[in-house]
Amino acid sequence: MSPRARWWTFGIVCAALFMAMLDxxxxxxxxxxxxxxxxxxxxxxxxxxxxxxxxxxxxxxTGAALGDRFGHKRIFLAGVALFTLGSGMAAxxxxxxxxxxxxxxxxxxxxxxxxxxxTLLARAFPPEQRAAAIGLWAGISGLGLAIGPLVGxxxxxxxxxxAIFWLNVPTGVLVLxxxxxxxxxxxxxxxxxxxxGLALAGGGLFGVTYALIRGNALGWGSDPIIAGLIGGxxxxxxxxxxxxxxxxxxxxxxxxxxxxxxVPNGVGFLxxxxxxxxxxxxxxxxxxxxxxxxxxxxxxxxxWTGTIMVVAPLAGLLAAxxxxxxxxxxxxxxxxxxxLWIASLAEPATxxxxxxxxxxxxxxxxxxxxxxxxxxVMNAVDRSREGQASGAYNAVRELGGVFGVAILGAVFQHxxxxxxxxxxxxxxxxxxxxxxGVVALxxxxxxxxxxxxxxxxxxxxSVPEVA
Numbered sequence: 252m253s254p255r256a257r258w259w260t261f262g263i264v265c266a267a268l269f270m271a272m273l274d275x276x277x278x279x280x281x282x283x284x285x286x287x288x289x290x291x292x293x294x295x296x297x298x299x300x301x302x303x304x305x306x307x308x309x310x311x312x313t314g315a316a317l318g319d320r321f322g323h324k325r326i327f328l329a330g331v332a333l334f335t336l337g338s339g340m341a342a343x344x345x346x347x348x349x350x351x352x353x354x355x356x357x358x359x360x361x362x363x364x365x366x367x368x369x370t371l372l373a374r375a376f377p378p379e380q381r382a383a384a385i386g387l388w389a390g391i392s393g394l395g396l397a398i399g400p401l402v403g404x405x406x407x408x409x410x411x412x413x414a415i416f417w418l419n420v421p422t423g424v425l426v427l428x429x430x431x432x433x434x435x436x437x438x439x440x441x442x443x444x445x446x447x448g449l450a451l452a453g454g455g456l457f458g459v460t461y462a463l464i465r466g467n468a469l470g471w472g473s474d475p476i477i478a479g480l481i482g483g484x485x486x487x488x489x490x491x492x493x494x495x496x497x498x499x500x501x502x503x504x505x506x507x508x509x510x511x512x513x514v515p516n517g518v519g520f521l522x523x524x525x526x527x528x529x530x531x532x533x534x535x536x537x538x539x540x541x542x543x544x545x546x547x548x549x550x551x552x553x554x555w556t557g558t559i560m561v562v563a564p565l566a567g568l569l570a571a572x573x574x575x576x577x578x579x580x581x582x583x584x585x586x587x588x589x590x591l592w593i594a595s596l597a598e599p600a601t602x603x604x605x606x607x608x609x610x611x612x613x614x615x616x617x618x619x620x621x622x623x624x625x626x627x628v629m630n631a632v633d634r635s636r637e638g639q640a641s642g643a644y645n646a647v648r649e650l651g652g653v654f655g656v657a658i659l660g661a662v663f664q665h666x667x668x669x670x671x672x673x674x675x676x677x678x679x680x681x682x683x684x685x686x687x688g689v690v691a692l693x694x695x696x697x698x699x700x701x702x703x704x705x706x707x708x709x710x711x712x713s714v715p716e717v718a
Contacts, residue, residue: 259433261384264368267331267393267426269656271361272395274303274338275404277415278354284412291347301464302351307365308649309456313449315370315642316501319439323370327479328430330363335423342416353416364671369641373629374437381629382529382575386567386622393559393618445501451490454503458483460650463657465666502639511631511701515624516644518579518700520651521693522586522620526613528655529590529686530555530650532663536679538598540672551603555610562618567626575623576700580583582619583694587687589613594683599672627700659686 278285278299285291285299318326337356344350368388376384402415448545462479469476494500509514530552537548592609625644632640659682667678 256433257384259429260371260435261387262429263434264327264371265326265388266296267334267364267463268368268439269391269395270422271334271365271428272392273398273402274334274357274361276417277526278303281412281415285350288412289344289347289350291350299347299354302354303358304464304653305457305460305527306355307362307655307697308646309453310359310362310717311366311646311649312452312456312502312642314443315366315638315645317363318370318637318642320444322436322438323367324373324430324434324436327364327367327371330360330365330367331423331426331430331492331653332360333357334360334364335420335427336360336488338416338419338423342413342420344413366565366642366645367638368385369625369629369645370638371434371437373637373641374634375435378630379571382571382622382626383564383567384624385629386564386570389563389567389618389621389625390560393556393563393621398553404640427454439635443499444457445494445497445499447493448490448501449495451493454484455483455488455490456646456650458486460653463653466657467660468633471661483662502643503636506632506636506640506643509631510699511627512640514696514699514701515579515631516647517526518620518697519624519644519648520582520654521696522583522617522624523651523691524655524658525590525686526586526617526655526691527652528657528659528689529683532659532679532682533593536597536675539638540675540679541601541603543717546685548689552610554607555614558611558614559618559621562615563622566619566621569619570623570626576697577625578619578623579627579697579700580694582616582623583690583697585612585616585619587691587694590683590690594680594687597676597679597683599676631701655664655686655689659683 258377291299314326314330334357336395337358337360340356341350344353345684370386372384373381402418409511458479460483461481462476466476483569491504494502507516534552537543537551538660543551566582570578589609589612592612593606596605596609628640628644629637662685663682665678665679666681667674
């Protein structure tokens, strides 16, 4: 593939990824406006977020498997089309049920396109350039997460709530057109679709993810949550047994015997659980205890999320020179210190400037970790299994985030039993200390990573002009 074709691929997949990452958080700031416009209840608002998250987390393995069989480009573009369709449906929604269906369609589209962005990128760039390319890819992902609350707040304050969904429609159409014209098709193993595997994995992930998302609201001892956890776990166990016995597995479990694949997946899960669970509570702290508006809160957390965007590309270049293990260990250590710092310092009246260094440190740590983890996973497997590897890694990391929000949220709610600032802070500190412990465990696990290193290529010293 020519350098120009590589950068076309990079631009197209990153535009799609940015769109999906932006939608993760942009809707949160619009929830009050959605409630007023659609006369939605609190449960409807929860499912406005959960419908997207469930479909996204559950179907990433399926999207990767379909890409391997029917073509990475074809399924990627199908995901973009579904995401764009779901966005249009959400924009014209006139009732809460209509919006929930639209958000589920968006989630399916995001589940298909997200893992394949990494697969297409890994196919486009040779191993010696891959770390830098994935670093830039992670930076674009961080940008989408960083400006989501700002974009949502700005739009809702100045325009109708549904404008947050209309934004995706022209972007999606443009990505579809350019992707059709410029992306090269590629395939994984040309096996038949493992339908029993798809059903078992999808059902198992749905049960576990549903229970984690709804556990705090319904009660961890309630029948639906117990059924989800037990039923989902049994289906996932059956999935593992089936994948070992079938001749054409959708997920080659032999990859987990490779240290360069299994360890980064474990670290990614622990980072997602500790950090995203903590950031969720940190957002509540800034808004509910320090009384900032959603837009102002987004501005004040930008030093955290925005730092990821800056550091991730540099981490990709660093990993190409010194290996992937050292940046991940340093990044995970910084994230642990950041959470401990905030937990020990935060009070209802703590000045923002005292928290700012901890925010920046946490962002640097996440930026140092994202790209090297992805690079290690993709470099650990052969080309025929890159789609499976990307799907598994993205699903594991997303499930870690869902797990973290649920478990740290449960720790918070166990102590924050009264509607007072003091009770909130008791729960907040305990949850952040728990999150720091989870990330510290990930730091220890990172010591087991192989020190994968690729020679940096001059191709990344400048980006060629695209014409």
